[in-house]
Amino acid sequence: MRALIGCVATVVLAVGVSRAGEEKIALDKLPKAVTAAVKKRFPKAEMVEAAKETEGDKTEYEVSLKDGTTKMDVMLSPDGKITLIEKVIDDKNLPKAVTAALAAKYPKATTKLAEEVVKVVDGKETLDFYEVILVAADKKTYEVQITADGTIKQTEEKKDEEKK
Known part of the structure; x- marks a missing residue:
C-alpha cells in the first residue's frame, strides 16, 4: 500500500506542478530566501522540484x-516564509473520524492518496485539514478536503486528464 501511495504521490506531485498559473522552475533558480527556509525547516529533506x-x-x-520515504510540498512566499505544508501520509494514519466520514459518504471507495495539510501563520504550524483522493465504487475519482473531526470542507471530482 505504501508503494502505491508513493507512486501516486509522485504522479500527483508531478501533475500538481503543471497546473495553470504555475511555471516549473529549476531548483537553482529559486530565491535564496526560499531555499534557505526549506533547508532550515527540513534539513534532511532533498528538494526534488519546484514551481513558481x-x-x-x-x-x-x-x-x-523527499525526506526518507516521506514526500511533501511546501508553499513559500518569495521572502522565504512557509505558508503551507502538504505531507503525504499512509491512509491508515487518518483519524477515525475522517475514515468514518469518508466510508459513510463513499462506501467501498479506495484511497489513492492521503495528505495532511498544515497551514503556517507567523511560523506556527497548525493542521488545517486532510486531503484525500478516492476512487469511489462508481469508478469516479474525488479529491476530498476533510477536517480532523470528519467535517467535509470541499469535494471535487477529478476528471481523467487531471489524474494522469
Whole structure:
C-alpha cells in the first residue's frame, strides 16, 4: 500500500506542478530566501522540484521534497516564509473520524492518496485539514478536503486528464 501511495504521490506531485498559473522552475533558480527556509525547516529533506505560482500580483513558490520515504510540498512566499505544508501520509494514519466520514459518504471507495495539510501563520504550524483522493465504487475519482473531526470542507471530482 505504501508503494502505491508513493507512486501516486509522485504522479500527483508531478501533475500538481503543471497546473495553470504555475511555471516549473529549476531548483537553482529559486530565491535564496526560499531555499534557505526549506533547508532550515527540513534539513534532511532533498528538494526534488519546484514551481513558481502567480495569481494576480501574488507570487508563491511550491517546493516538492523527499525526506526518507516521506514526500511533501511546501508553499513559500518569495521572502522565504512557509505558508503551507502538504505531507503525504499512509491512509491508515487518518483519524477515525475522517475514515468514518469518508466510508459513510463513499462506501467501498479506495484511497489513492492521503495528505495532511498544515497551514503556517507567523511560523506556527497548525493542521488545517486532510486531503484525500478516492476512487469511489462508481469508478469516479474525488479529491476530498476533510477536517480532523470528519467535517467535509470541499469535494471535487477529478476528471481523467487531471489524474494522469
